[in-house]
Amino acid sequence: MIIRLSEFFEEDLFISELKAKDKVGALKEMTEALVNSKRLKHGEGLYEMLQQRESLGSTGIGRGVAVPHGRTLAISRLTVIFARSEAGVEFDSMDGKPVHLLFMTVAPPQERANLYLPVLGKIVETVKSAKTRRQLLKASDFDEITEILEEADEGA
Amino acid sequence: MHDQLHLLVSLQDLDTLIKETGDAKRTAELESMGFSVGNIEPLNSARAHLIEKIDKRYLRIYDRLSSKHVRAVVPVENKTCLGCFQSVPPSFFSEITADRVVKVCENCGRILYLLTG
Numbered sequence: 001m002i003i004r005l006s007e008f009f010e011e012d013l014f015i016s017e018l019k020a021k022d023k024v025g026a027l028k029e030m031t032e033a034l035v036n037s038k039r040l041k042h043g044e045g046l047y048e049m050l051q052q053r054e055s056l057g058s059t060g061i062g063r064g065v066a067v068p069h070g071r072t073l074a075i076s077r078l079t080v081i082f083a084r085s086e087a088g089v090e091f092d093s094m095d096g097k098p099v100h101l102l103f104m105t106v107a108p109p110q111e112r113a114n115l116y117l118p119v120l121g122k123i124v125e126t127v128k129s130a131k132t133r134r135q136l137l138k139a140s141d142f143d144e145i146t147e148i149l150e151e152a153d154e155g156a
Numbered sequence: 157m158h159d160q161l162h163l164l165v166s167l168q169d170l171d172t173l174i175k176e177t178g179d180a181k182r183t184a185e186l187e188s189m190g191f192s193v194g195n196i197e198p199l200n201s202a203r204a205h206l207i208e209k210i211d212k213r214y215l216r217i218y219d220r221l222s223s224k225h226v227r228a229v230v231p232v233e234n235k236t237c238l239g240c241f242q243s244v245p246p247s248f249f250s251e252i253t254a255d256r257v258v259k260v261c262e263n264c265g266r267i268l269y270l271l272t273g
């Protein structure tokens with residue numbers, strides 16, 4: 001399956017600089033962005049589900065990246081919320097380091113196209129590149145983010 | 157927001173996670189991406205804690221539906237029950253309580269959750 005990551009990122013679900021400094025705060029702030037965008041009616045259920053997923057093991061996968069994820073009935077399609085933190089967020093990451101790039105990925109359970117695992121895989125693959133991570137952190141606006149992701153999509 | 161309908165949605169989400177975590181092939185795929193998927197025990201205790209808050213009569217409906225279908229709680233989108241794909245009668249939407257009150261599909265009996273948009 002060919003996944004073009006740039007197609008899953010949306011401007012109103014981009015948080016240029018998180019206020020939160022820890023995992024709980026970051027998950028709440030990103031969930032709130034989803035509620036504010038009207039894609040989700042209530043944030044509490046999603047937040048609890050994401051915490052339950054974290055209880056199995058942190059989704060902070062190292063290199064300053066976290067990909068919190070899960071399925072919920074409360075969302076109608078696969079959605080990615082992208083957030084950055086220059087200061088870093090404590091996320092119980094595998095390498096013990098704070099995270100700077102966060103890609104929250106939520107999908108409905110009944111999703112027929114089954115994009116959930118392929119999209120997670122594509123995010124992980126894309127941010128393995130130190131150059132891409134650096135560019136994503138430095139980008140000054142969402143258009144630049146889109147360009148970086150498109151370039152990464154082309155390179156795949 | 158912890159009304160019965162939202163608790164049932166949370167229970168369905170948790171059961172989805174428990175089921176997926178128990179799927180060895182899927183867990184292996186996540187691990188190969190670099191995620192850690194540990195012991196399922198915290199999910200079982202979260203479930204025990206959650207069902208204490210749910211009304212027994214709704215739990216019975218949930219359990220009965222779960223034994224028959226993949227999901228007991230399903231979304232309503234485009235006025236359609238996403239469990240049986242039959243349309244949901246207008247009365248479901250006309251009540252302002254559609255957002256909070258537990259209602260079942262007249263056709264398949266599954267518990268309905270109205271999506272935004």
Ligand SMILES: [Zn+2]
Nearest residue numbers: 237240261264
């Ligand atoms: Zn139905």
